[in-house]
Amino acid sequence: MENMIIAENLRKEFKKVIKEPGVKGAVKALFKPKKEIVTAVDDISFTVPKGEILGFIGPNGAGKSTVIKMLTGILMPTAGFCRINGKIPQEDRKNYVREIGVVFGQRTQLWWDLALRETYAVLKEIYQVPDEQYKKRMAFLNEVLELDSFITSPVRTLSLGQRMRADIAASLLHSPKVLFLDEPTIGLDVVVKENIRSAIKKINEEEGTTVILTTHDLADIELLCERIVMIDKGRKVFDGAISDLKHNFGDVRTLEFELVNGPDFKLLDYNRRFKLTQDDIHAERDGSMARVRFDTAKVSVENVVSYTLSTVHVKDLNIKDVEIEEIIKKLYRREVSL
Amino acid sequence: MRYIRLHKIFIAQYLKKLMEYKADFLLGAIGLLLTQVFQLAFLGIIFSQIPALIGWSFQEILFIYGFSLIAKTLDHLFTDNLWMVGYRIIRKGEFDKYLTRPINTLYHVIAENFCVDALGEMLTCILLLAYSIPSLDMPFHWYTIPLWIVVAVFATLIYTSLKIMTAAISFWTKASGHITHMLYMTNDFSKYPVSIYNKFVQTVITYVIPFAFTAYFPASYFLTGNNPWFCIGGTVIAGTVLFALALFIWHKGLSAYESAGS
Numbered sequence: 001m002e003n004m005i006i007a008e009n010l011r012k013e014f015k016k017v018i019k020e021p022g023v024k025g026a027v028k029a030l031f032k033p034k035k036e037i038v039t040a041v042d043d044i045s046f047t048v049p050k051g052e053i054l055g056f057i058g059p060n061g062a063g064k065s066t067v068i069k070m071l072t073g074i075l076m077p078t079a080g081f082c083r084i085n086g087k088i089p090q091e092d093r094k095n096y097v098r099e100i101g102v103v104f105g106q107r108t109q110l111w112w113d114l115a116l117r118e119t120y121a122v123l124k125e126i127y128q129v130p131d132e133q134y135k136k137r138m139a140f141l142n143e144v145l146e147l148d149s150f151i152t153s154p155v156r157t158l159s160l161g162q163r164m165r166a167d168i169a170a171s172l173l174h175s176p177k178v179l180f181l182d183e184p185t186i187g188l189d190v191v192v193k194e195n196i197r198s199a200i201k202k203i204n205e206e207e208g209t210t211v212i213l214t215t216h217d218l219a220d221i222e223l224l225c226e227r228i229v230m231i232d233k234g235r236k237v238f239d240g241a242i243s244d245l246k247h248n249f250g251d252v253r254t255l256e257f258e259l260v261n262g263p264d265f266k267l268l269d270y271n272r273r274f275k276l277t278q279d280d281i282h283a284e285r286d287g288s289m290a291r292v293r294f295d296t297a298k299v300s301v302e303n304v305v306s307y308t309l310s311t312v313h314v315k316d317l318n319i320k321d322v323e324i325e326e327i328i329k330k331l332y333r334r335e336v337s338l
Numbered sequence: 339m340r341y342i343r344l345h346k347i348f349i350a351q352y353l354k355k356l357m358e359y360k361a362d363f364l365l366g367a368i369g370l371l372l373t374q375v376f377q378l379a380f381l382g383i384i385f386s387q388i389p390a391l392i393g394w395s396f397q398e399i400l401f402i403y404g405f406s407l408i409a410k411t412l413d414h415l416f417t418d419n420l421w422m423v424g425y426r427i428i429r430k431g432e433f434d435k436y437l438t439r440p441i442n443t444l445y446h447v448i449a450e451n452f453c454v455d456a457l458g459e460m461l462t463c464i465l466l467l468a469y470s471i472p473s474l475d476m477p478f479h480w481y482t483i484p485l486w487i488v489v490a491v492f493a494t495l496i497y498t499s500l501k502i503m504t505a506a507i508s509f510w511t512k513a514s515g516h517i518t519h520m521l522y523m524t525n526d527f528s529k530y531p532v533s534i535y536n537k538f539v540q541t542v543i544t545y546v547i548p549f550a551f552t553a554y555f556p557a558s559y560f561l562t563g564n565n566p567w568f569c570i571g572g573t574v575i576a577g578t579v580l581f582a583l584a585l586f587i588w589h590k591g592l593s594a595y596e597s598a599g600s
Contacts (some may be wrong), residue, residue: 014596069597074437076593090593098440109435113355125347126439147403154358 004178004210005048005071010081012041040066042234043080045337053204053211059219061333063102063234064214068182071212072102085177098127101171106182107165109121110155116166117151120173127174134173141169144199157283161192166197172203179203181213185220197223218325230331245327251296252327254320255304260313262288267311274299274307288315344441345449352452370458378462392533397470398561399530401505404466405560406529406553409458410492417498419451423505425515431598444502444588477563485570486560492577493552497525499545499580502588509591521547528553548576 016038019029021201041063048054058064071082072254073089073096081088087096103109105317110119124134142148150158168184181200201224203209215221221228221242228245230238238245239298259265265285270292274281281294281304290312294304301319308314356363381403385396393403427433427447498515504521508514524542528549532540543550551573559569 065599069434072438074434074597075595092439094440094442097438100438102438104434107432107434109438111351111355113358114351118351118354122347122351125344126441 002050003047004050004052004083005046005054005082005212006094007047007067007071007080007082008045010041010044010067010070010077010082011039011079012063012070012075013078014038018149022181040234041070041077041231043240044231044234044236045080046236046239048210048212050210051204051208052227053200053213053225055221055228056214056231057216057221057328058231058237059227061218062231064231065182066234068212068214072096072100072180098174099177101174101179103164103167103171103179103181103184103292105164105167105181105186108155108163109170110163110166112155114152115152116147116158119155119166119170123170129174133175137175139215141172144202146171146195158296161188164188164192164196165199167286168199175207177209179211181211183214183216185215185217185236193217193220200224218328230334232327238301252293253296253301254293255301255308255321256290256318257290257292257312257314258306258316258318259288259290260315264312265290270294270304270307274303341441341445341449349452350447356454366455367458370455371431371461373456374462378465392531394531397473401465401470401474401561402531402554402557403529404463404470405557406525407459407463407466408490409497409552410465410525411456412490412494413501414456414459415453417448417501418453418456419447420505421515421518422451422502423447424508424513424518428508428595429512429598433595434597437592437595443592444585474561476561482560489539489556489570489573492574493556495577495581496548496552496573497522499577499584502584503580506584506587506591509594512596525549525552530554531558548572548580551576 014037016036017029018034018036019025044063044067046054056064056067066075070077071084071089073093074089083089085099089096110116111122120138123129129137142151145168147166147169150162155163155166164184168181171179177241179200183202188196197220200211200213204211209241211224213220213224225242227241228238229236238248240248262285265283268283268290270276270281270283271278276294276298280298281292283290283292285291290308292304292308305317329332380505381400385399388399389396391399423433427464433443436446439446500521501518504514504518506514506518524547527535527539532543532550532554535543540550544555551569555565556568556573559566
């Protein structure tokens with residue numbers, strides 16, 4: 001399939017003046033600045049085919065936003081290049097941004113003091129959206145993001161959830177081919193998150209919009225993306241399908257047994273029975289519930305179930321799927337490496 | 339054409355914003371009016387003590403003073419948002435927004451704000467000119483009015499270009515509002531005949547920060563008809579050169595922009 005986004009060996013360095021603490025340090029830095037080069041993004045390459053939703057994840061300060069800013073033409077890469085929709089953002093900015101949409105969850109691009117619909121009227125002119133198309137587009141965005149109830153309110157009075165929906169609508173007004181969403185669900189409640197996710201999904205499905213999404217909410221990733229790129233300390237640490245991620249990091253499963261008699265829990269000693277460490281199999285009690293997490297590469301589901309059933313009386317049994325969150329937590333903590 | 343259309347829309351939005359905060363606007367307008375009244379009164383007091391200044395009569399000095407406000411007012415009215423670039427927009431990473439829109443960044447920043455505060459200055463400007471011109475015996479030709487317009491445009495460009503350049507410094511330094519402020523304040527020198535200053539100041543405001551071409555030089559030409567090539571030509575050249583330089587620095591600055599963490 002055609003690649004919508006190509007990033008090759010992207011690198012971004014920032015010069016940083018090192019200051020010693022306090023006023024004295026600040027004065028010293030003014031006259032004798034000690035400079036240090038910080039590499040925020042180090043040799044990152046990936047591609048995104050047309051119509052895909054790519055999850056871009058990593059811990060705080062990993063360089064996600066810096067990559068997004070290079071892809072959107074805001075920052076100039078120190079080395080490497082990107083080509084999106086056939087254009088190099090840094091060379092042909094005005095034509096390039098005409099066909100992309102950008103949302104920075106932490107910042108708004110709406111006109112703060114004016115009624116929301118005024119922002120759309122201005123953006124219509126900036127992007128030169130024809131009247132007819134604008135009307136249709138607004139109707140569509142209204143339907144998907146439910147803007148109707150607050151479109152006449154000044155932007156400063158909107159709640160965070162309303163503002164985010166409004167910002168996403170603003171980025172979609174000109175029907176972009178590529179949508180960059182930097183933390184579109186940050187700080188939102190479950191209902192709004194749900195609304196935003198389904199809007200992203202709908203736009204991706206109906207219009208074939210390619211989406212890059214950064215988030216800390218792994219539910220966003222699981223519900224929206226088939227593929228993720230994970231970066232840490234400016235480097236790419238994983239690039240692949242979510243199913244591969246689960247596969248690569250061992251199938252960690254969780255079994256939940258509801259015990260007839262809660263205190264029986266102490267009879268279960270998985271570590272001794274299977275001669276495994278706490279890392280490979282771990283059990284905890286939650287009321288009458290015994291929750292066992294284990295690595296299927298070390299011990300089979302069958303063995304765990306049969307040992308449990310033969311040791312205690314079980315009322316109910318529940319097998320949970322691999323949780324991507326667990327894997328990512330481990331990755332962040334560098335407990336596993338690729 | 340497209341930018342003219344956009345500009346109308348931006349100004350309309352600005353006026354709507356003014357109406358959104360009616361009390362603020364009203365108080366602001368009253369404050370400005372008072373400022374201008376005091377300024378005029380102050381001028382009156384000073385000039386009532388000084389009948390003439392190095393060969394320039396009181397009326398002529400009022401004319402130069404009023405003339406100096408033309409470019410200042412126009413620049414103030416249309417490009418006030420440039421101040422915010424150096425003070426806040428770049429430091430806080432708000433400049434990201436402009437870079438993701440398909441219009442010229444410099445134009446976008448400038449167009450976004452429209453400073454009605456400048457109308458107070460405009461009032462002073464008009465009053466001073468209307469009061470001084472009738473009592474002065476100025477040469478008048480068919481090309482005088484077109485020349486005024488040319489001077490107004492290029493003198494405004496001198497102001498605007500200096501603001502653009504100093505604002506663009508913040509692409510590297512993150513904040514440069516105070517540099518803009520420092521430079522901008524030297525425009526006060528241009529309100530009076532340059533011959534009252536020492537050689538150093540004269541050189542600076544003629545060739546380095548050429549504010550003298552926004553007021554004294556063109557005004558003296560309109561008063562006397564002397565030195566047209568230097569007085570008018572100098573304004574056109576200073577405006578053009580500075581604007582070209584400003585665009586160059588701005589453009590360089592864009593690639594040095596580092597945004598802010600989020």
